[in-house]
Amino acid sequence: MATVAITAEREHYLNEEYGIRSWLLTTDHKRIALLYLTSITFFFFIGGFFALLIRLELLTPAGDLVLADTYNKLFSMHGQVMIFFFLIPSIPAVLGNFLVPLMIGAKDLAFPRINLLSWYLYIIAGLIYIHCIVTGGVDTGWTFYTPFSTAFSNTRVIEAGIAIFIVGFSSILTGLNFVVTIHRMRAPGMTWSRLPLFIWAHYATSIIQLLGTPVLAITLLLVIFERAFNLGIFDPTRGGDPLLFQHLFWFYSHPAVYIMILPAMGVESELIACFARKRPFGYNFIAMSSIAIAVFGFLVWAHHMFTAGISLYSALIFSILSYLVAVPSAIKVFNWTATMYKGSISFTTPMLYAFGFIGLFTMGGLTGLFLACLGIDVHVHDTYFVIAHFHYIMVGGAVMGYLGGLHFWWPKISGRMYPESWGRLAALLVFAGFNLTFFPQFILGYMGMPRRYWQYPPEFQVLNVLSTAGSTILAVGYVLPMVYFLWSMRYGKIASDNPWGAAGLEWQTPSPPPTFNFDQTPEVTWEAYNYEEIPAPAEVPVER
Amino acid sequence: MSEHVMSSKMYYTIWIALLCLTVITAAVSFVDLGRFNTVVALVIATFKALLVVLFFMHVKYTSERLTKIVIVAAIFWLFLLLALSMADYGTRHLI
Amino acid sequence: MNDSPVAVEQHGPEHLHHFVDAEQQRDAASLGMWLFLATEIMFFGGMFLAYLVYRSWYYNEFAAGSRSLDIYLGTINTAVLICSSLTVALGVRAAQMGNRKLLVILLLLTIAFGFAFLAIKGVEWYQKYEEHHIPGRTFNADDLVRDYPQIHIDQRPEQIYFSLYFAMTGLHALHMIIGVGIFVFLTYHAWKGRYGPKYYTPVEIGGLYWHFVDIVWIYLFPLLYLIDRKPLR
Numbered sequence: 001m002a003t004v005a006i007t008a009e010r011e012h013y014l015n016e017e018y019g020i021r022s023w024l025l026t027t028d029h030k031r032i033a034l035l036y037l038t039s040i041t042f043f044f045f046i047g048g049f050f051a052l053l054i055r056l057e058l059l060t061p062a063g064d065l066v067l068a069d070t071y072n073k074l075f076s077m078h079g080q081v082m083i084f085f086f087l088i089p090s091i092p093a094v095l096g097n098f099l100v101p102l103m104i105g106a107k108d109l110a111f112p113r114i115n116l117l118s119w120y121l122y123i124i125a126g127l128i129y130i131h132c133i134v135t136g137g138v139d140t141g142w143t144f145y146t147p148f149s150t151a152f153s154n155t156r157v158i159e160a161g162i163a164i165f166i167v168g169f170s171s172i173l174t175g176l177n178f179v180v181t182i183h184r185m186r187a188p189g190m191t192w193s194r195l196p197l198f199i200w201a202h203y204a205t206s207i208i209q210l211l212g213t214p215v216l217a218i219t220l221l222l223v224i225f226e227r228a229f230n231l232g233i234f235d236p237t238r239g240g241d242p243l244l245f246q247h248l249f250w251f252y253s254h255p256a257v258y259i260m261i262l263p264a265m266g267v268e269s270e271l272i273a274c275f276a277r278k279r280p281f282g283y284n285f286i287a288m289s290s291i292a293i294a295v296f297g298f299l300v301w302a303h304h305m306f307t308a309g310i311s312l313y314s315a316l317i318f319s320i321l322s323y324l325v326a327v328p329s330a331i332k333v334f335n336w337t338a339t340m341y342k343g344s345i346s347f348t349t350p351m352l353y354a355f356g357f358i359g360l361f362t363m364g365g366l367t368g369l370f371l372a373c374l375g376i377d378v379h380v381h382d383t384y385f386v387i388a389h390f391h392y393i394m395v396g397g398a399v400m401g402y403l404g405g406l407h408f409w410w411p412k413i414s415g416r417m418y419p420e421s422w423g424r425l426a427a428l429l430v431f432a433g434f435n436l437t438f439f440p441q442f443i444l445g446y447m448g449m450p451r452r453y454w455q456y457p458p459e460f461q462v463l464n465v466l467s468t469a470g471s472t473i474l475a476v477g478y479v480l481p482m483v484y485f486l487w488s489m490r491y492g493k494i495a496s497d498n499p500w501g502a503a504g505l506e507w508q509t510p511s512p513p514p515t516f517n518f519d520q521t522p523e524v525t526w527e528a529y530n531y532e533e534i535p536a537p538a539e540v541p542v543e544r
Numbered sequence: 545m546s547e548h549v550m551s552s553k554m555y556y557t558i559w560i561a562l563l564c565l566t567v568i569t570a571a572v573s574f575v576d577l578g579r580f581n582t583v584v585a586l587v588i589a590t591f592k593a594l595l596v597v598l599f600f601m602h603v604k605y606t607s608e609r610l611t612k613i614v615i616v617a618a619i620f621w622l623f624l625l626l627a628l629s630m631a632d633y634g635t636r637h638l639i
Numbered sequence: 640m641n642d643s644p645v646a647v648e649q650h651g652p653e654h655l656h657h658f659v660d661a662e663q664q665r666d667a668a669s670l671g672m673w674l675f676l677a678t679e680i681m682f683f684g685g686m687f688l689a690y691l692v693y694r695s696w697y698y699n700e701f702a703a704g705s706r707s708l709d710i711y712l713g714t715i716n717t718a719v720l721i722c723s724s725l726t727v728a729l730g731v732r733a734a735q736m737g738n739r740k741l742l743v744i745l746l747l748l749t750i751a752f753g754f755a756f757l758a759i760k761g762v763e764w765y766q767k768y769e770e771h772h773i774p775g776r777t778f779n780a781d782d783l784v785r786d787y788p789q790i791h792i793d794q795r796p797e798q799i800y801f802s803l804y805f806a807m808t809g810l811h812a813l814h815m816i817i818g819v820g821i822f823v824f825l826t827y828h829a830w831k832g833r834y835g836p837k838y839y840t841p842v843e844i845g846g847l848y849w850h851f852v853d854i855v856w857i858y859l860f861p862l863l864y865l866i867d868r869k870p871l872r
Contacts, residue, residue: 103780107656110667176674183610184667185658211621214678218685222806230775231802233689239796247629248685254834298624302632314632516657549735550728559725563718565689566860568691570714573865581869593854600728601850608666618677626691627824633692 006189012415012512027112029119029516033098035119036089036412041482043085043126046133048475050078055437055468063455071454072139073155079142080160085126087398090257091263092174092209093122095531098413100178102506102513103196104186105522110180118173125167126369132159141452143253146234146245150226158227161220168213169222171259175209176200187505188201196504196528197273197286204290208255208262208297216252219245233482243309250301261361261393262290264401265332270359271404274502276343276353277536279529282335289328306377315374322372329365333358344536348500349423353404356431360396364389367442367497382452385445391438400430403481411483411499415512422484429477436470452477501537503529504520550605558599565592653838658661665840672844681813683855686807690862693803697796702867703783704800707772709763713864720853723752734839739832743843744869747827749849753819760812764805773805774798787872805862811859814852816845821845 008508009015011029014350054074057065066074095539097115101108109115132138138160149157151227182195183205223245225231232238269428280286302318304322310318313476336358345351367389370376380386410418447450449460498507507519526533569588572583598604603611680854694701730745773780780797792811825845834842 106657111671112657114671172678176671176678179674180667180671183670184663191839210674210678211618211681214682215625215685218682218810221810222685222689225806226802231806232774232798233802233806237795238798239693239697239793240799241692241696242631244689247632248688251625251629253683298621298629302628310632311635311638313635313638314628317628317631521659549732550773553715555725555728555732559721562721562724566714566717566721569861569865570710572862573710573868574870576869581865581867585787585865589858589861592857595731596724596850596854596857600724601847608669610670614670614673614677618680622687622867623675624687625684630691633695 007330010241010510011514012510013295013515014415014512016515017421021281025116026098027108027116029097029101029112029115030413030513030515031111032119033094033096036093036097039122039126040086040089040094043081044478046130047078047081047086048478050074050081051233054078054473055471057454058456058464059110059468061213061458061461066454068454069427072135072141072452075452076138076141077133078166080138081129083256083260084164084396085122085129087260087365087394088167088171088174089174090203090260090398090402091123091267091405092178092202092259093118095198095267095402095409096178096205096263097411099409099506100181100199100202101185102509102517103199103347103504103516104182104185104190105524107186107516107518108174109177110185111177115177116172117418118170118177121166121170121173125163125170128159129163131534132156132163135159143249144220144223144245145249146223146226146242147236148242150234158224161224162442165217165224167221168217172213175213177544178206179210181501182206187522187524189522190505191524193284193530194524194526195287196266197269197280197283197290198263198266199356200290201269202249202296205259205262205266207291207426208245212252212255212259212298213364214307215248217246217430217507218467219252219467222248225381237274243305246305246308247302250304251298254304254482255267255297256392257296257393258293260398261401262293262404264357264361264398265290265329267401267405267408268332268336268354269513270502270504271354271408273529273531274408274500275346275348277501277531278343279527280335280340281338281341283528284330286335289331292328296536299322300325303372303377307381318375319372323369326369326372329361333365347424348407349418349420349427350404350408352424352431353407354399354425356427356434357400357404358398359430360392360434364392364394364396367392379448381446382450383445384441384449386453387436387451388441388445389500393442395438396434403427403430406481406485408500408502409506410488412506412513413497414485414489414492416488417463417495417499418481418488418492419484422480426477426480429480431475431477433470433472433474433477437467437474438470440464440466499537502532503531503534550602553600558595560591562595565606641719653833655849658818660683660837667753668844669847672847674744676847679855681852682809683807684727686803686810689860690803690807693796693799694866697793697799698866699790700792700797701800701860703780703787703790703792704804705864705866706787706866706868707770707783708804709766710864710868712759712763713837713860716756716859719752719759720856723749723756724850724853726752731843731846734829734842736833739829739835743826746804746822746829746842750819750822750826753815753822757812757815757819760808764808767801767804772801774802776809782840786827787871807859807863811852814855818852820845821848 013028025034026032063071092186116326122374136156138157140157141155174193182199222233226233226235232240234240234242236242261275269280269286300318300322302314303322306315371380371386371389407423444460447460495511497510505522508522541542565588569585572584577584597615603615653663655664658667726745726748730742730749733742735747767773770782771777778798780792780794784792784794805848822845825842
């Protein structure tokens with residue numbers, strides 16, 4: 001396969017300017033997307049490292065690898081790094097930043113300099129958090145519950161709080177940029193009903209980021225003030241209510257999980273449409289269900305507090321609402337499945353991730369319904385059942401969506417194809433490793449193994465060993481794409497403008513795109529997902 | 545976003561109204577209205593806020609429906625936070 | 640399209656190239672600022688929830704704490720901010736009319752009002768410091784207990800009132816300081832003649848921010864100062 005273009009190289013966003021200044025001072029949304037890609041991959045490894053230590057400790061029932069206090073820090077920082085520095089930015093800051101202007105036919109986002117500021121804030125926050133890690137870490141659980149975090153923990157709570165406060169603003173600015181861009185900068189003819197579902201998903205995500213994250217910001221600030229200045233807002237000895245912290249914290253942190261999953265659902269719609277070569281079934285329903293998830297997601301937060309001491313009446317209300325919030329997600333799963341019916345399916349790497357997403361997200365979502373039931377939640381709250389539930393959605397869902405999207409749009413981003421056989425292998429390893437890691441945890445939780453415990457009764461060991469074994473397979477599955485994506489940038493097959501034969505404006509510009517995306521502003525006169533008009537590629541592009 | 549220039553008279557009128565309402569709200573707080581003191585104070589505050597939003601911030605004169613949607617949505621979201629939290633606090637004593 | 644000759648000659652240096660025209664750029668800036676203000680509503684909203692909960696639990700303590708604030712300074716400060724909103728609104732108008740000198744004067748007046756507010760706030764905070772009403776180790780509300788024998792005051796949740804007082808007025812003051820900074824920036828550029836009828840967006844959206852900070856205070860004033868000023872029996 002040719003590794004060097006024969007003709008003189010066309011100018012595009014990657015080769016337009018070289019040098020570190022051109023990257024660190026860029027306002028090009030595509031370059032900023034790559035800056036984010038590098039940064040969040042770095043933090044993924046840090047969070048993964050903490051996970052590895054957790055799983056190693058849990059190989060044996062005794063607490064013999066690390067001290068109990070260290071274990072507390074491990075699970076706390078694993079959660080905070082993975083959620084705030086990996087999952088929340090992941091798809092929006094990498095794929096969203098890259099694709100939103102392209103998909104709507106714009107030259108860039110509405111506020112390119114604010115986009116760069118958003119990344120700077122991410123980096124500053126990341127550096128502060130790394131400093132926090134190396135100077136003692138945080139042991140409050142990722143949730144910072146009071147009064148432990150405000151009055152009793154001896155770890156770097158304030159520093160972690162400041163870091164997450166800052167990264168929250170990074171998230172808010174990304175959301176603000178997307179909403180303004182989608183409202184104001186669509187190309188002529190790109191009406192709301194012609195928008196790709198990826199855009200609808202990111203619009204809904206951005207609404208959550210805008211309305212929810214500020215509440216986390218003020219909550220963390222109040223914890224910092226209480227700890228630093230001895231204010232008495234959550235302090236029970238002065239009449240404060242620790243549950244007030246939990247209400248404020250979960251008001252953001254529940255919608256946060258929708259920030260993490262909605263973009264992956266947007267990716268899913270694009271992948272399934274392309275690899276079934278069909279318009280998504282029920283486009284309007286999928287689009288509206290994204291908005292519904294964004295709104296309903298704000299109404300359910302106290303289901304994290306069922307056993308904390310809220311009133312039974314409010315628990316009933318939040319339980320009912322938590323059942324209702326599953327409906328729009330179920331609508332999506334139904335529509336994706338119906339899209340595949342009588343479609344022309346090709347089992348490319350992105351499609352393998354898409355299949356994995358549907359199954360694993362559905363399992364995660366259904367187990368969420370178990371948790372919404374008050375009677376069951378009393379027994380499985382704070383057990384491994386909950387951990388399995390959210391990892392099925394966050395890892396089985398969001399991370400697979402992220403990987404599927406990375407593979408799908410890699411040719412557009414880099415101008416190269418990744419090696420397809422390795423891609424499929426990695427996808428299968430991820431799927432197998434994931435299930436082996438987390439399915440045993442459902443059983444462990446149901447059997448009563450509490451979460452955040454550093455030692456456990458011996459009868460739980462077999463399942464823990466299976467889980468740790470699975471995590472090593474999962475790790476290999478994650479490392480492989482990093483290796484072959486890098487490999488592909490030099491040796492990968494050169495990609496055409498539209499190697500997948502996909503619908504969408506991003507595929508109508510060269511791979512990689514020029515700096516200003518389109519040589520001429522597109523004028524959209526066709527409906528979205530016009531797969532009946534687009535010829536399928538002659539062969540699914542494979543390397544070797 | 546409105547392009548037409550507002551008359552300065554309108555701004556001065558609103559300014560006087562806001563100052564008067566401020567004095568009124570402070571004065572009324574000395575009068576015993578029982579539970580209604582809080583209601584009156586908040587109603588006056590809301591009215592003042594409306595004057596600022598509609599006139600000083602030009603929302604009355606803008607043709608942009610989206611601006612009004614953003615404002616209403618934000619206030620509604622705050623209301624969600626307060627109302628659903630009070631669903632807990634307001635019913636704790638019942639069980 | 641951006642490559643049409645008409646677009647090329649019309650725009651000045653402030654026109655950003657990823658926008659189709661000046662109107663799109665202006666509409667984007669306006670929507671951006673309104674969305675940011677929406678986030679600020681939720682930011683302050685968290686403290687309003689805390690206030691709501693604790694006032695319902697500790698009404699007597701909140702009432703006593705509220706009485707200990709200087710209502711005259713609070714009312715004056717409210718008036719100061721209202722005046723500053725006037726100068727801001729008149730400033731936007733001056734920019735629209737191309738009156739550079741008037742714009743600069745009004746912006747400077749706004750900054751002056753902002754400083755006045757912060758100064759009075761500083762005086763009030765110092766009063767609280769002297770009265771030992773700062774939460775924490777030095778807190779002492781014996782004076783409140785003594786002044787209001789008619790109602791039972793527990794000194795521990797009294798600290799919650801003052802914690803919220805300092806948190807809410809403190810964050811509001813921080814927003815004022817940022818606002819003053821923004822207006823210093825605007826004044827400089829206004830003096831340089833950057834703003835006129837064709838382009839005054841920064842003045843307009845800076846003004847939106849300032850008005851918002853004023854609105855927050857419009858609510859903080861009755862909630863913190865006017866809880867219970869009824870004559871004591």
